[in-house]
Amino acid sequence: MQRLHALSTLLMVGLLHSPLSLAATSxxxxxxxxxxxKATSTASELAYELTESLTTEVGPRMVGTPGxxxxxxxxxxxxKTLGFDKVWIEESQAxxxxxxxxxxxxxAPYPHKLVALALGGSVGTDGKTLTGDIVRxxxxxxxxxxxxGxxxxxxxxxxxxxxRHIDGHGYGxxxxxxxxxxxxAAEKGAIAFVMRSVGTDDNRLAHTGVMRYKDGIRKIPAVAVSNPDADLMDNALKRGQPVTxxxxxxxxxxTGKTVRIANVLGEITGTTNPDEFVLLGAHLDSWDVGTGAIDDGIGVGMVMAAAHHIGQLKQRPARSVRVLLFAAEEIGLIGAKDYVARHGDLKNHVIGAEWDFGNGNIYELAPGVGPSSLNAIRDFAAYLTPMGISLASTNDAKGQSDMSLLGEAGMPAVNFEPDGSDYFDYHHTENDTLDKVNREALVNNTTVYTLFAYFAAQSGVDFRQ
Structure with a gap:
């Protein structure tokens, strides 16, 4: 009994001197x-309503545009309407x-008009028409x-x-x-670069996305053509004649100019440890094609709705739930980089999760936490099992997209893996519109994020340990 009492005393002292001294709750x-x-969230379509509002009232949200x-x-x-206790923005430039x-x-030899989109960051042709033979x-x-040469x-x-893959790994x-x-291509002497769109669809719509030039190498125009037009080009080339x-x-x-961007933040304040944050993220910007419904309107709707559901509880969780809508993700995680630079060592950021991939139901929870806290994640994963969600065998998640920069800076994270089989049918195209949203999955996934945020905010677990 004396040994047990001594051990208990040591554990209590350890907790009191831990950076996250909140008592653990199972x-x-x-x-x-x-x-x-769970009952509240599964009966709510707030995430869809927010996505509908964003895509209708704002639409595409490319950096530097009025949107x-x-x-x-x-x-x-x-x-503010949803009852967040604190709402603010953090501005920077892009x-x-x-x-x-x-x-x-x-x-030549077979004239066809093609559907193409400039890749984000591409130079133009200075009002000229560039013409050359294709080398495939x-x-x-x-x-x-x-x-x-x-x-x-x-x-x-x-x-x-x-x-096409359920987890989207074909994208990489x-x-x-x-x-x-x-x-x-420019290093080899090309005057322009053309590629088949990075997408899994057969629509005659091109996919855009960011590209990068190399210092000291001539900048040449870069475009993506739709999958059907890439097929057409391949068929023309098969005939053995030069294709122009x-x-x-x-x-x-x-343009050589910079524009204002801003991360938007909102908090549901915790009761006993308000300066410790569970972070839910999505990116607010989109490309100028489509209305940014799936990339990343549904993410915006999900994380805002999840925090709202928690905020409606009679008893708030111990820690705060912070929603972070990142700026300028599409052009290089600019808002995320600014956030990390502003917020130092992120020691008060308990754990985070972002939504920036998928349109179907979550099927797996992939953690990235310390070995001692993994048991708490296992317990939470067991709670999610009836929802068809399993726990990954790995423990190296850093967070999706923007959140990965926070993960690399030391913040624990979880990745919720959804069915992304159709995600790249719409990604970065004119087809990324509200009608493509899987509303049933959106309700399910919002519920998962709501449950996760509350669990992490109330648990008292130091997920770094």
Whole structure:
């Protein structure tokens, strides 16, 4: 008995001197409240209503456009209406890029007008029409292997088609060409870069997305063509004759100017440890095509609704729930970088989760926490089991998208893995509109985020340990 008493005393002293000294609360102890939140959230379509409002009243939200500023005002007003205790913005700056009009065609031997979009960050053609023979490469690696000078006066074309997977991992194999293909092509002498869209659809719609140039290498225009038009180009090339491509990007390119961006933040204040934060994130910006419903309107709706549901409880959790709507994710996680720079070591950020992928139901919880706190995650995962969610065997999650920068800076995180089978049918296209949202899955996933945020805010667990 004396040994047990001594051990108990040591444990209490450890807790009192821990940076997160909140007494631990088990999932069993909070089950009644979790059940209450589950019932409330599964009966609510607030996340969809917020997504509908954002896509209707604001629409596309590309950095540097009126929609970007309007989205900031929209988010602040909505958070206040939803009863957030604190609402504020943190401003910074981002480079301004303009898209302009795109005119792409096959001009010989079989003339066809093509559907194409400039990649984000691409230079334009200075009002001229660039024309050159296509040189086809199956992959980015094949383009990298081309001899220096072998593409002089030519247009490089990467034909790789993205594969469809439930977890979206085909994106990683395809997106490299979008990000660095133009720089590689320019090193080989190409006058322009064309690629098959990074998407899994067969719609005659092109997918945009950010690209990067390389210092000291000439900047050349870069576009993506729709999957059907990439098929058309491949078929033309099969006939063994030179295939000529022409491209004009009007008023497109970096402007050399900077514009205002802002992260939007709101909090549901905790009762006993208000300066410790459970972070829920999504990005507020979108590309200028579509209305940004799935990328990332549903994420915005989910995290705002989850915090609201917790805020309606008679007894708030011990820690605060902070919603962070990141700025300028699409052009390089600019808002996330600013947040990390502003908020130092993030020691008061208990754990975080972002939504920036998927349109179907969550099927897995992937943690990234300390070994001692993993048991608490296991208990919470067991609570989610009836919802069809399993616990991943790994423990290395850093957070999706923006949140990954906070994870790399030391904040624990969880990734909720959803069915993303159709996500890249709509990603970065004109087809990213409200009608594509899986409303049933949105309710389910909002419920999961609500439960997670409450669990983490009430548990008292130091997820770094």
């Amino acid at each position: 999932v069993a102890d909070m089950r009644d409240t979790l059940d209450q939140l 970007s500023d309007k989205a900031i005002d929209w988010a602040v007003a909505k958070m 480079d301004l890029w303009t898209r302009g009009d795109t005119n792409a065609q096959l001009t 490469f199956e992959t980015l690696d094949d383009l990298k292997a081309a001899a220096p 072998s593409l002089n006066g030519k247009i490089a074309y990467v034909a790789y088609r993205m594969e 194999k395809a997106v490299g060409a979008r990000v660095s293909g133009a720089a590689v 491509f022409s491209l004009q990007l009007g008023a497109s390119g970096p």
